[in-house]
Amino acid sequence: MFTGIVQGVGQIVDIIDNDKLRTYQVKLPQALTANLTIGASVANDGCCLTITAFNGDVVTFDIMQETLALTTLGDKRVGDLVNIERSAKYGDEIGGHVMSGHISGVAKITNINKTATNCEMVLELPVKLVKYVLYKGFIGVDGASLTVGNIDNNCFSIHLIPETLSITTLSDKQVGDFVNIEIDSQTQAIVDTVERVLAQKQLTQ
The missing domain is CATH 2.40.30.20 (Elongation Factor Tu (Ef-tu); domain 3)
Structure with missing residues (x-):
């Protein structure tokens, strides 16, 4: 779950395109790197993605074909910037509105x-x-x-x-x-x- 309150901007530092799968790495702002875990959800330009690996402030995500076809993530290039929001925790203030990270x-x-x-x-x-x-x-x-x-x-x-x-x-x-x-x-x-x-x-x- 997300709130639509963007917490920072990340930069795409690497992209690997395979058959019906894109793996890319995003360098997060330092303030958003606390308690990162594999399997956690992070919104990239509003799209809920799952962390598959991380090294310091560089986080890896896999993007499936359906997501690539439905969103702008398939058009991203190395160096592009994306809005980042870590998933909300119960008890957090909902400053925006409840969002799922599922792009329409x-x-x-x-x-x-x-x-x-x-x-x-x-x-x-x-x-x-x-x-x-x-x-x-x-x-x-x-x-x-x-x-x-x-x-x-x-x-x-x-x-x-x-x-x-x-x-x-x-x-x-x-x-x-x-x-x-x-x-x-x-x-x-x-x-x-x-x-x-x-x-x-x-x-x-």
Whole structure:
């Protein structure tokens, strides 16, 4: 479980691509290296990955084909940066919203409007995910818990404060880039349940 509060930025230092499997190593910020264990979960750009090995501050992860196909991790290169969050512990403050680290899909950045105090991004979603995105609802963008702004067809906006920009990779994003999206699980459950109930009612009428 994760909270969507990015704790730091890691740098990819090595990538080995095999058949339907990518193994990569990430150099973590020193503050995030305490009590690392093999098998522990760490979110990389919002995607829950399992530690398979570590040496000091360099951590190894294996990424399966399904994850590579569904997320931006298949496009990463050595030297790229990723948002990092260690898994939450019971009793920790949930500063963002509860996130699983299971990516729903990717969104394309279609517009960025920066001012001295604010940054608005507009993202284009796959059509199948639009019904789960609600004004003022929660959404995970590259592992950061953010509030949904305006919605226009299959596009929505997010507003990033300077603090978020300073501790995540979102400040480096450009128009045309893709980001990982995690839909709020509670919203998805409600929408799917309502659709199922309505479909059953139609069948019985």
